[in-house]
Amino acid sequence: GAVVSQHPSRVICKSGTSVKIECRSLDFQATTMFWYRQFPKQSLMLMATSNEGSKATYEQGVEKDKFLINHASLTLSTLTVTSAHPEDSSFYICSARVSGVWNIQYFGAGTRLSVL
């Protein structure tokens, strides 16, 4: 099956620093990628939809200036958590939709962010 690589898998940072998480589709083009946040023992909550070459669409309640998304190519989307605080600690997961095939998505393995 198709592979979505998410990096890093784990990051620990100090409060106030920024953290960048990468999501790459390794063997297919992904016009659209999605970023989710998952709290312990809870479901995945969609944060934003990332479209190649255009601005991301954020879900209600998600601060766009806090969670910067860039989708500069058909295989890469990045999520930057700016000025991270302990409440941003969470598990972040990306998924990538196969270009031209709207109903197939593949998930990355997730990134655990811990802000001290």
Add this chain to the structure above:
Amino acid sequence: AQTVTQSQPEMSVQEAETVTLSCTYDTSENNYYLFWYKQPPSRQMILVIRQEAYKQQNATENRFSVNFQKAAKSFSLKISDSQLGDTAMYFCAFMIGYTGNQFYFGTGTSLTVIP
């Protein structure tokens, strides 16, 4: 609004037995897809099975099958011959067929297969 409900937070099953996980959803759309995803301790989301709403025939994938009742908006997952590797969190998910293609996830069911 689209909602997905999984009423069983935790379930357990003996190895080699059969277990059914429940899922109901609510939507006014006619064109949609339903999915079951598995999230093992590694946290990697793995597609288990999917169902097109316009198909009456229930989807099957080896030991996994669904009971799709469109009128009742019910989409349960049956796991036959349960294996230890089936231990995971299972999420039911819903996707509208023509919009932004985002998933709407249920709250999950934690399944433990007991040796």
